[in-house]
Amino acid sequence: MNFLRALLHIAGIFLTAYILTAEVAQAAGAHNKRQKIAQFLDTENHTNNWAVLVCTSRFWFNYRHIANTLSMYRTVKRMGIPDSHIILMLADDMACNPRNCYPATVFDHPQKTTDLYGDNVEVDYRGYEVTVENFIRLLTGRVEAQTPRNKRLLSDDKSNVFIYMTGHGGEDFLKFQDAEEVNSYDIADAMQQMWEKKRYREILFMIDTCQANTMYSKFYSPNVLSIGSSDKGENSYSYFYDHDIGVSVIDRFTYYNLDFFESVDMSSRHTMADLIGTYNTSLIHSNPGVRTDLYARELQKTYLTDFFGAVQEVELTAEPFPIGLKQATG
Amino acid sequence: MHRERQVAVFSILLLLLVGLPLWWTTTRVYRADLPADKVNHFVPENALEIPLIFYIDTEHLLSTEKARKKSQSSHSAVNYAPEYALTLTLLNEDPVNGAVVDWDIEQAVDVYLKPFVDKISSLTKLSLSSQVLHHAGPPPVVPLRANNQSYLTPEMLPHFVNSPSWNFASIDPISPMLNFILFVPALASQPMHIADEKGDTQGTEAFLVSQWGGVAIANLPDTTRPGDKVKLSQANMQKYIGYYISQLRRLIGIRNGTPLSTHNSHTHKSTISRIDTHLATETGISDWEFDALLRQWLIHNRRTAITTLQSLVRLVNSLQNMVVMDEIKAQVDKSLDALYKAEQALTDVLTSNSSRFHHCYQDAFESAAAAAALAEAAFFDPSMVSMLYFPDQHKYAIYMPFFLPVAIPVLAAIKRIISERRRNSAIVADANAADHVAKKSN
Numbered sequence: 001m002n003f004l005r006a007l008l009h010i011a012g013i014f015l016t017a018y019i020l021t022a023e024v025a026q027a028a029g030a031h032n033k034r035q036k037i038a039q040f041l042d043t044e045n046h047t048n049n050w051a052v053l054v055c056t057s058r059f060w061f062n063y064r065h066i067a068n069t070l071s072m073y074r075t076v077k078r079m080g081i082p083d084s085h086i087i088l089m090l091a092d093d094m095a096c097n098p099r100n101c102y103p104a105t106v107f108d109h110p111q112k113t114t115d116l117y118g119d120n121v122e123v124d125y126r127g128y129e130v131t132v133e134n135f136i137r138l139l140t141g142r143v144e145a146q147t148p149r150n151k152r153l154l155s156d157d158k159s160n161v162f163i164y165m166t167g168h169g170g171e172d173f174l175k176f177q178d179a180e181e182v183n184s185y186d187i188a189d190a191m192q193q194m195w196e197k198k199r200y201r202e203i204l205f206m207i208d209t210c211q212a213n214t215m216y217s218k219f220y221s222p223n224v225l226s227i228g229s230s231d232k233g234e235n236s237y238s239y240f241y242d243h244d245i246g247v248s249v250i251d252r253f254t255y256y257n258l259d260f261f262e263s264v265d266m267s268s269r270h271t272m273a274d275l276i277g278t279y280n281t282s283l284i285h286s287n288p289g290v291r292t293d294l295y296a297r298e299l300q301k302t303y304l305t306d307f308f309g310a311v312q313e314v315e316l317t318a319e320p321f322p323i324g325l326k327q328a329t330g
Numbered sequence: 331m332h333r334e335r336q337v338a339v340f341s342i343l344l345l346l347l348v349g350l351p352l353w354w355t356t357t358r359v360y361r362a363d364l365p366a367d368k369v370n371h372f373v374p375e376n377a378l379e380i381p382l383i384f385y386i387d388t389e390h391l392l393s394t395e396k397a398r399k400k401s402q403s404s405h406s407a408v409n410y411a412p413e414y415a416l417t418l419t420l421l422n423e424d425p426v427n428g429a430v431v432d433w434d435i436e437q438a439v440d441v442y443l444k445p446f447v448d449k450i451s452s453l454t455k456l457s458l459s460s461q462v463l464h465h466a467g468p469p470p471v472v473p474l475r476a477n478n479q480s481y482l483t484p485e486m487l488p489h490f491v492n493s494p495s496w497n498f499a500s501i502d503p504i505s506p507m508l509n510f511i512l513f514v515p516a517l518a519s520q521p522m523h524i525a526d527e528k529g530d531t532q533g534t535e536a537f538l539v540s541q542w543g544g545v546a547i548a549n550l551p552d553t554t555r556p557g558d559k560v561k562l563s564q565a566n567m568q569k570y571i572g573y574y575i576s577q578l579r580r581l582i583g584i585r586n587g588t589p590l591s592t593h594n595s596h597t598h599k600s601t602i603s604r605i606d607t608h609l610a611t612e613t614g615i616s617d618w619e620f621d622a623l624l625r626q627w628l629i630h631n632r633r634t635a636i637t638t639l640q641s642l643v644r645l646v647n648s649l650q651n652m653v654v655m656d657e658i659k660a661q662v663d664k665s666l667d668a669l670y671k672a673e674q675a676l677t678d679v680l681t682s683n684s685s686r687f688h689h690c691y692q693d694a695f696e697s698a699a700a701a702a703a704l705a706e707a708a709f710f711d712p713s714m715v716s717m718l719y720f721p722d723q724h725k726y727a728i729y730m731p732f733f734l735p736v737a738i739p740v741l742a743a744i745k746r747i748i749s750e751r752r753r754n755s756a757i758v759a760d761a762n763a764a765d766h767v768a769k770k771s772n
Contacts, residue, residue: 047406047540082492084499120494133715142715149503156409158541183721189649196641197709266489314487315406316524317536317544320572321579322611323442 046201046306047158047313051076051086054135056167056176058091058127063247064238066094067108068166068208068254070116075261076162077120079308087138087153089125091177101244108250108258110242124150132182139163139190141199157198162206162307166254169209171232172218188218195221202295204272204307208253210235213289225272225295225302229253230286237285252284266309273299332750339743342736359651362659366643368666374636375629406540407583408506410627410634412699413455414582415502417509417543418574421466424516429550429560431514435460438567446575446614452692453624454582457505466513467495473519474529480515481525482547487537490545508581509543510574517556521549536573544577546570575614583626584619621691628672628695635669635701642709651720653713661708668701 053076055069073088095104095117106117125134137143138153155161167174173181187205194200205226207215212228219226229236229251238248239255260278264270276299279288292299303309408414418439422431439458447456470493471486482490491511498509515522523531524547535547548570550560562570610616615623639662646654675694679687 077494080489080492083494137712137715140715141710142712143710144712147503149500152503154504154506192648193645196645197638267485312488312491312542313406313540314484315538315540315580316532316534317538317546317573317576318534319576320536320569321575321614322609323446323572323575323614324568325611 046160048155049081049085049160049162049307049309050153050155051081051162051164051308052089052138052153053086054089054130054163054165054167055091056089056130056165056174056182058093058130058177060094060097060099061247062168063094063106063245064250065166066090066092067106067116067250069164070106070121071108071250071254071258072164073121074114074116075258076308079261079264079305080266081308083120083122084150086122087124087151088122089130089135089138090123091130092123092126099246101246107242107245108240108255110240110244110249122150128177130177132176132180132186135176135182136186136190139187139199140193141197153199155199157201159200160202160204160307161194161200162204164206164208165215166208166251169207169211169215171211171214174207174209174215184215184218187215188220191219191221191224195223202297202306206257208236208251212236212253213287213291216289216291219291219294222294223296224291225299226289226291227276228289228291229284231289234286253286253288256280256284261304261308264304264308266305268303268305268309270304271300272302272304275304332747335743336747339740339747342740359653361646361652361654362656364643364646364654364659364662365666366647369636369639369643369662372636372639372669374633374640406538406580408508408541408581410630410699410702411454411506412703413457413502413505415500415505415507416456416458416578417498417500417507418458418460418512419496419498419509420460420462420512420514421496422462422464422514423466423468423519425464427556428514428517428520429554429556429558430464431548431550431560431562432462433512433562433567434564435567437564438571441564442568442571443575443614445612446578449613449615449620450582450623453620453627453695457502459500463496467493468516468519469493469513473515473522474525475519476529480519480522481529481531482522483525483527487524488539491539491542507543508578510577511543511545512548512562512570513545514548514550517550517554520554522547536570536577538577538580541581543581544574546573579614582623584615584623624691624695628691628698631695631698631702632669632672635665635698635705638702638705638709639665642705655711655713658708658711658714661704661711665701665704665708668697668704672697672701 051073053069053072055065057065069088069090073086076086077083094100094106102112104117105112105115107114108116125138138151141153143152153161165174167176169175169181172184175181191203194203201223203221203224205216205219205224207227208229209215210230211232211234212230214228214232216224216226216228230253237252238250239252240249241247242249256278257275260270260275276288276290281287290299418435420431420433420435422428425431439460443458447458450456469490471482471489473480473482473486475481491509498507500507513522522535524535524537525531535549536544538544548562554560610619642658642662646652672694675690675697679690679694682690
């Protein structure tokens with residue numbers, strides 16, 4: 001009996017259990033200090049934002065598509081999505097194009113107030129890396145083992161993903177660099193694979209191309225909100241022909257989106273409904289489409305910052321863990 | 331002449347007869363048969379029945395209980411990974427108008443962080459790296475300045491770490507990153523505190539960013555002058571590493587709390603006072619916290635493995651054009667084996683004695699982790715991507731140029747053969763009829 005007793009004492013105060021709900025009886029003072037910062041954002045089950053920005057065109061006369069994408073890049077960055085969470089796919093052949101009379105710059109407005117190609121532009125897929133295959137691999141996560149981190153979409157079930165695409169397209173397809181095309185079915189299947197593997201919580205899909213609304217017509221995965229620039233059979237139009245550069249510098253649909261975003265910052269309470277409410281066919285020259293049947297939340301309650309902002313949730317660390325300190329027994 | 335034409339046409343038709351099945355089989359997408367039944371046999375439960383054994387400092391073993399554990403995932407916690415890349419970064423805002431700061435990071439890590447890393451190494455690998463960024467520049471938020479002190483308000487904290495000039499990049503391509511920042515403000519912003527909207531300081535200079543890492547602010551002594559060289563010693567670092575351990579515990583999902591405090595039974599209550607709830611100051615994680623973490627991740631990995639396999643089976647069924655290689659099937663089989671092994675280890679716990687059951691838990695954990703890793707490897711295999719959608723009109727567009735030029739003369743020849751046959755038989759019939767008439771007239 002004594003032996004058993006001794007054994008149990010050696011086992012001592014050793015405990016295995018798994019009902020861990022109550023707070024530990026830590027130093028009493030810790031509790032008053034503990035304060036969780038109330039978030040002004042609705043971040044329930046949503047802790048990070050990702051942006052995938054794709055320009056599928058190359059060559060000089062498609063200057064505006066690169067400008068579209070870089071403008072969008074600048075906006076999501078300004079709204080607080082860190083570069084590590086932005087995947088930028090860009091032919092990137094404009095800034096240093098011999099026909100560019102303003103070398104090393106890209107502008108989206110003839111007034112040339114903002115150089116989109118200024119500091120800290122991180123292009124993740126460049127030039128001929130912008131292919132349908134790489135795009136689908138990126139979304140589905142089926143990249144080669146040696147792919148670096150900046151070329152991976154490391155999102156999870158708490159991520160809201162913004163996908164923006166621009167280029168030349170038609171009914172149910174979008175051309176990639178005049179060499180191949182991605183089909184609306186392919187994107188729909190890729191999204192379904194993302195959903196199956198919990199690679200997103202919500203997706204905002206925005207596309208600016210001719211007959212753009214056909215591109216999201218085949219989607220079938222839940223929690224996807226889609227916006228396109230033009231109906232089936234309609235063209236999307238460019239804006240601002242720049243006589244110095246000699247090409248159009250932005251597309252109308254993207255321009256009017258960005259125009260709205262300029263009034264929005266990290267702490268904005270504007271909703272998707274506000275954004276969509278500003279779409280004006282007489283200005284855009286095509287009929288933008290919005291598809292909400294797959295989307296669970298109301299647009300009036302979907303804040304722009306849910307997709308565009310940095311939503312990092314923060315909590316104060318009340319006190320350092322007493323590592324390496326001798327503790328009084330008792 | 332007719333004979334030659336017939337030979338030509340029939341040889342082409344024969345070729346088609348042999349060629350079509352050959353073409354069909356060679357262009358068919360290879361799809362290994364996944365063990366769908368076995369996969370769907372598992373239920374990805376949120377709770378598992380894992381026997382629970384209390385060891386209490388009393389004369390008898392108190393109870394061997396079965397209880398249900400819901401794997402609650404904390405909001406700030408990262409998902410389980412077999413490896414995390416921990417980066418410790420010293421950010422010195424301005425070494426020109428401030429101090430030149432360095433830290434004894436190696437010694438501090440060896441003494442304060444290594445015991446934690448070693449303790450949980452059987453569950454996950456924490457690979458450590460550190461860096462110093464001089465001239466880091468100001469944070470992207472502007473702290474308030476009052477009473478010779480700087481204040482960060484709650485709204486600033488979420489944006490604090492998003493400076494484009496702070497490089498926290500890791501060379502590790504996939505392991506989740508956990509960043510721990512020691513920020514040394516410029517002398518002009520010292521001392522820096524965290525305050526609420528009213529300006530009341532919160533008594534701490536550290537905060538955690540969900541799923542990202544932690545930040546601690548290092549205020550230097552008042553006497554520091556521009557150009558001074560300051561070295562944060564191992565002793566100075568104890569506090570900061572202490573913050574990081576608090577944050578790391580939250581980030582990987584260790585919850586503070588005694589396991590028994592919710593039990594209402596009298597026996598339990600009376601024993602709570604005798605249970606050691608002290609924090610494990612040597613390692614940063616006590617035995618029961620370790621055990622709870624093991625269970626939490628065991629359930630998580632088992633569920634991940636099952637849901638991933640089931641997703642894979644569903645996906646392969648729904649996308650009939652998707653190639654499924656034998657390697658994928660092999661990985662799925664191995665994952666299933668590991669799942670069976672985990673189940674077996676968990677049932678063994680019930681029958682094993684006290685010295686063995688730890689071993690069984692560890693086995694179950696390792697099998698579940700392996701099952702999850704294999705299932706994910708199968709799901710994310712690069713070969714699983716094919717350009718899936720191939721519309722029919724594209725098929726016509728591809729085959730038409732090949733077959734139309736051949737098909738037209740062949741079809742024309744067939745038509746001619748048939749019509750010549752008809753004419754021939756008509757001539758023969760006419761001739762017969764003529765014979766008949768001739769005979770009659772004779």
